[in-house]
Amino acid sequence: MSGYNLSHLKQLEAESIHIIREVAAEFEHPVMMYSIGKDSSVMLHLAQKAFAPGKIPFPLLHVDTQWKFKEMYKFRTLIAEKYDVDIKIWINPEGKDQVSPFSHGSEKHTQIMKTDGLKQALDHYKFDAAFGGARRDEEKSRAKERVYSFRNEFHQWDPKNQRPELWNIYNAKIDKGESIRVFPLSNWTELDIWLYLLREDIPIVPLYYAAERPVVEREGTLIMVDDDRMPLKDGEIPMQKKVRFRTLGCYPLTGAVESEAETVEEIVQEMLLTTTSERQGRVIDGDKSSMEDKKKDGYF
Amino acid sequence: MSEATYEIQEEALIRGDIAEYLNRHETKDLLRILTCGSVDDGKSTLIGRLLYDSHMIYEDQLDKIRKDSKIYGTTDEDFDPALLTDGLKAEREQGITIDVAYRYFSTDKRKFIIADCPGHEQYTRNMATGASTCNLATILIDARHGVITQTKRHSFICSLLGIKHVVVAVNKMDLVDWSEEKYNAIVKDYNAFVSRLGFSDIHFIPLSALKGDNVVDHSENLAWYDGPTFLHHLEHVNISTDRNLIDMRLPVQYVIRPNLDFRGFSGTMASGVLRVGDAVASLPSRQTSKIKAIYGPDGEMDEAFAAQAITVTLEDEIDVSRGNMLVPVNNIPHLGNEFEAMVVWMHEEAAEAGKSYLIKHTSSMVPGLLTDIRYKVDVNRMKREKNADSAGTISLELNEIGRCHMTLHRPIAFDPYEKNHTTGAFIIVDRLSNLTLGAGMIVDRVVSKPAHKKAPVSQNIVKSHSLVSQADREKLLNQKGSTIWLTGLSGSGKSTVAQELEKELIAQGRLCYILDGDNVRHGLNRDLGFSMEDRTENIRRIAEVSALMNDAGVIVISSFISPYISDRASAREVIGDSDFIEVFIDTPIEVCEQRDPKGLYKKARSGEIQQFTGISDPYEAPQSAELTVKTENMEPTAAAELIIDDLRSRGLIG
Numbered sequence: 034m035s036g037y038n039l040s041h042l043k044q045l046e047a048e049s050i051h052i053i054r055e056v057a058a059e060f061e062h063p064v065m066m067y068s069i070g071k072d073s074s075v076m077l078h079l080a081q082k083a084f085a086p087g088k089i090p091f092p093l094l095h096v097d098t099q100w101k102f103k104e105m106y107k108f109r110t111l112i113a114e115k116y117d118v119d120i121k122i123w124i125n126p127e128g129k130d131q132v133s134p135f136s137h138g139s140e141k142h143t144q145i146m147k148t149d150g151l152k153q154a155l156d157h158y159k160f161d162a163a164f165g166g167a168r169r170d171e172e173k174s175r176a177k178e179r180v181y182s183f184r185n186e187f188h189q190w191d192p193k194n195q196r197p198e199l200w201n202i203y204n205a206k207i208d209k210g211e212s213i214r215v216f217p218l219s220n221w222t223e224l225d226i227w228l229y230l231l232r233e234d235i236p237i238v239p240l241y242y243a244a245e246r247p248v249v250e251r252e253g254t255l256i257m258v259d260d261d262r263m264p265l266k267d268g269e270i271p272m273q274k275k276v277r278f279r280t281l282g283c284y285p286l287t288g289a290v291e292s293e294a295e296t297v298e299e300i301v302q303e304m305l306l307t308t309t310s311e312r313q314g315r316v317i318d319g320d321k322s323s324m325e326d327k328k329k330d331g332y333f
Numbered sequence: 334m335s336e337a338t339y340e341i342q343e344e345a346l347i348r349g350d351i352a353e354y355l356n357r358h359e360t361k362d363l364l365r366i367l368t369c370g371s372v373d374d375g376k377s378t379l380i381g382r383l384l385y386d387s388h389m390i391y392e393d394q395l396d397k398i399r400k401d402s403k404i405y406g407t408t409d410e411d412f413d414p415a416l417l418t419d420g421l422k423a424e425r426e427q428g429i430t431i432d433v434a435y436r437y438f439s440t441d442k443r444k445f446i447i448a449d450c451p452g453h454e455q456y457t458r459n460m461a462t463g464a465s466t467c468n469l470a471t472i473l474i475d476a477r478h479g480v481i482t483q484t485k486r487h488s489f490i491c492s493l494l495g496i497k498h499v500v501v502a503v504n505k506m507d508l509v510d511w512s513e514e515k516y517n518a519i520v521k522d523y524n525a526f527v528s529r530l531g532f533s534d535i536h537f538i539p540l541s542a543l544k545g546d547n548v549v550d551h552s553e554n555l556a557w558y559d560g561p562t563f564l565h566h567l568e569h570v571n572i573s574t575d576r577n578l579i580d581m582r583l584p585v586q587y588v589i590r591p592n593l594d595f596r597g598f599s600g601t602m603a604s605g606v607l608r609v610g611d612a613v614a615s616l617p618s619r620q621t622s623k624i625k626a627i628y629g630p631d632g633e634m635d636e637a638f639a640a641q642a643i644t645v646t647l648e649d650e651i652d653v654s655r656g657n658m659l660v661p662v663n664n665i666p667h668l669g670n671e672f673e674a675m676v677v678w679m680h681e682e683a684a685e686a687g688k689s690y691l692i693k694h695t696s697s698m699v700p701g702l703l704t705d706i707r708y709k710v711d712v713n714r715m716k717r718e719k720n721a722d723s724a725g726t727i728s729l730e731l732n733e734i735g736r737c738h739m740t741l742h743r744p745i746a747f748d749p750y751e752k753n754h755t756t757g758a759f760i761i762v763d764r765l766s767n768l769t770l771g772a773g774m775i776v777d778r779v780v781s782k783p784a785h786k787k788a789p790v791s792q793n794i795v796k797s798h799s800l801v802s803q804a805d806r807e808k809l810l811n812q813k814g815s816t817i818w819l820t821g822l823s824g825s826g827k828s829t830v831a832q833e834l835e836k837e838l839i840a841q842g843r844l845c846y847i848l849d850g851d852n853v854r855h856g857l858n859r860d861l862g863f864s865m866e867d868r869t870e871n872i873r874r875i876a877e878v879s880a881l882m883n884d885a886g887v888i889v890i891s892s893f894i895s896p897y898i899s900d901r902a903s904a905r906e907v908i909g910d911s912d913f914i915e916v917f918i919d920t921p922i923e924v925c926e927q928r929d930p931k932g933l934y935k936k937a938r939s940g941e942i943q944q945f946t947g948i949s950d951p952y953e954a955p956q957s958a959e960l961t962v963k964t965e966n967m968e969p970t971a972a973a974e975l976i977i978d979d980l981r982s983r984g985l986i987g
């Protein structure tokens with residue numbers, strides 16, 4: 034009988050597929066949040082496996098802040114074709130073409146274009162379940178996050194009102210207007226994601242790989258000058274550096290790291306040998322409000 | 334340890350051969366660990382120590398903790414590992430809900446998921462939640478205090494949730510002078526009460542979470558202990574035999590229909606092994622088919638096993654949808670709407686007998702009643718407690734555990750939790766608030782259980798050998814003992830054919846005997862009704878009697894509706910394939926209903942009789958009977974001739 038064993042990756046894969054199928058079966062209008070990052074890539078890949086040879090039975094949603102990297106937009110188009118999925122794109126109409134991280138600051142920009150935009154999109158399409166690629170190992174406050182995370186009709190997360198989750202039985206009962214966020218990658222770690230990307234040969238945005246890119250250094254963080262909307266300070270001249278990104282978000286808010294890693298193997302190698310944790314590259318986490326507060330407010 | 338320095342696990346391999354490193358890590362397996370202990374036993378310290386010593390902590394996190402240790406640290410040490418897991422105290426201060434927290438770490442042997450359950454008043458709910466997915470439980474004991482009430486309580490909940498492996502971590506050995514006697518006394522105490530709990534594997538390790546002794550590295554101080562360290566044990570404990578690989582169960586989650594030619598049934602294998610070509614039944618409809626193809630995450634495959642997420646296609650177009658379960662035709666779970674279960678209550682609003690709830694079990698959500706709370710369990714003393722209040726009703730409060738009788742509106746396919754965690758577990762959902770109120774583990778179905786079901790063949794019964802063989806008797810009778818098994822709907826003509834057949838065989842000098850409802854139901858099977866279980870038992874006994882009579886050389890004519898393929902298959906097994914002649918009395922139901930010799934169809938239609946085959950209970954027609962007799966346009970005598978010809982052609986009569 035000993036032949037019937039599953040590696041940890043195959044177990045994680047099976048569990049994620051189980052969750053994705055449960056949600057597709059029990060909710061009326063599920064949607065998969067698609068951030069164009071590597072975790073989204075893994076999640077999308079799992080969704081495809083869950084329903085093969087059929088099509089993914091729900092759309093993707095990209096809440097577009099208009100400040101993502103150019104390469105991310107290119108990649109988004111590519112993915113829609115490759116996976117034959119419908120990607121709904123939502124830009125908060127109230128902030129469209131007006132709000133930028135430069136004019137409004139990172140916190141306000143994120144609040145309006147991302148957090149508010151997401152709520153608008155969910156309301157607009159009447160989505161009752163939204164898949165997100167968050168993992169429990171990302172941050173201490175996520176260690177207790179459920180796989181099904183309940184939101185009231187105002188998308189608020191009430192930490193006191195989350196349901197116990199036992200076995201692989203998920204309680205999908207909600208009232209009209211309420212919704213859930215679902216995290217099928219809850220039990221994956223950063224290393225698992227990379228191992229899986231490698232094993233499955235899943236495409237990711239090239240920004241994850243090191244290349245010569247124009248950057249400026251601000252408060253110790255390397256910011257890429259992705260287009261000419263970025264106002265340069267007096268005397269600031271973009272320099273070419275070989276850099277890569279550990280996480281992807283809005284380009285003015287995402288720090289690059291200097292790196293030589295051009296393949297997944299080399300990225301993992303660097304990751305394991307460096308001694309700083311992953312989220313440091315993300316400028317917004319330095320903001321005052323804690324992750325817990327952001328979550329209560331409907332941020333992923 | 335005063336100066337925490339950062340070391341990278343397997344650094345040489347990562348630098349030298351990253352591909353090999355990744356390869357090793359891709360194939361490692363997964364262990365899920367539950368940690369339980371009372372407040373201050375050192376749980377946070379132990380987990381922090383594991384994370385730290387297995388080098389899962391980044392330098393920047395460590396820096397912060399070194400700073401925090403000076404301010405918040407609970408120890409004199411420069412570095413307090415408890416702070417790595419954001420200890421309970423801090424959470425209390427911040428008013429964050431006390432919940433199960435999941436932590437991750439890995440070594441080159443295994444990936445580990447820790448379900449960290451705070452030792453707080455909410456222990457039962459949180460522990461049950463955490464334990465539901467874990468392979469192994471770590472029970473912390475403070476060496477100074479030894480086995481206390483909470484130790485027993487935690488152990489009991491682990492056993493209730495079916496955890497098989499336990500590690501008892503006797504912590505704070507530094508505070509008892511690393512005393513072997515103290516440790517031995519604790520081991521003895523723990524063993525004394527735990528024997529009743531049925532863990533298959535219990536391991537004791539003396540350690541000091543704070544100082545690191547025996548956590549990852551062996552300890553000089555505990556040189557008298559020659560077992561593995563805590564981490565070494567976690568890396569090597571064998572869990573591969575924990576899964577049920579015997580009873581194939583595939584609860585259907587989702588039906589995939591990309592086009593008219595493909596209808597795939599998706600789900601996660603709850604247990605067992607499934608192969609292409611296997612004969613399966615869909616429950617509750619009991620329709621049967623064969624597995625045509627199996628698709629896994631990596632494409633088509635020949636077989637699938639427990640915990641894989643798969644999609645299957647079937648040879649025949651039968652009705653299968655979400656909430657159904659595919660099972661082997663010869664190994665079916667219980668199908669019923671009543672069962673008894675151990676229920677853990679998880680909500681402030683108490684459970685009440687007589688109240689209706691929603692029950693989610695595998696992929697189906699069914700309304701049902703909590704019919705009765707039989708008794709509560711006194712978790713501290715691990716005993717049942719009868720705690721009826723003055724009105725005589727029992728309620729189940731938050732964090733209490735009770736044995737409950739459940740009655741659902743629809744039947745579900747289930748196994749006892751002990752045999753099958755996935756098909757034996759359910760959650761209880763409130764119909765109004767939608768909240769998850771409780772979790773249940775099915776103990777058994779509810780039927781007044783005849784002793785024969787439970788009792789295995791006693792070791793003391795030895796078959797005695799007769800001096801005369803079956804062949805001797807058959808020679809005497811000039812015939813072979815065999816069973817002609819007539820199956821068909823009520824009113825199909827089984828009895829008439831049986832009587833004609835008997836008459837004709839006797840006329841030809843053959844010793845034969847009819848077994849039918851009239852002579853079996855009134856005596857041997859007087860205690861059985863018409864539920865699925867009882868029908869199955871009815872057939873089992875008839876098969877055993879037939880086999881004995883065949884052994885005596887007698888030709889048995891068994892005339893029973895015997896509607897289920899699986900039952901007839903087991904009858905065939907009991908009697909022996911070559912002596913078993915399945916004859917399908919094939920009469921369309923319309924004709925049977927028209928004949929209605931005993932007025933039963935009318936009663937079934939009006940609802941007066943329930944579970945009536947063909948009307949309110951399924952009849953599964955044979956797929957490959959030895960003989961099919963269509964009685965519609967045939968005289969009973971002609972049917973009897975047909976059967977006799979068949980017996981002759983098989984050499985059963987001379």
Ligand SMILES: Nc1nc2c(ncn2[C@@H]2O[C@H](COP(=O)(O)OP(=O)(O)O)[C@@H](O)[C@H]2O)c(=O)[nH]1
Nearest residue numbers: 372373374375376377378407415505541542543
């Ligand atoms: N001397 C000693 N103290 C310990 C040991 N393990 C934990 N402690 C201390 O016991 C107290 C409670 O530990 P903590 O890990 O917070 O307990 P928890 O409530 O079970 O998580 C802290 O002051 C720890 O430093 C140990 O092995 N030896």
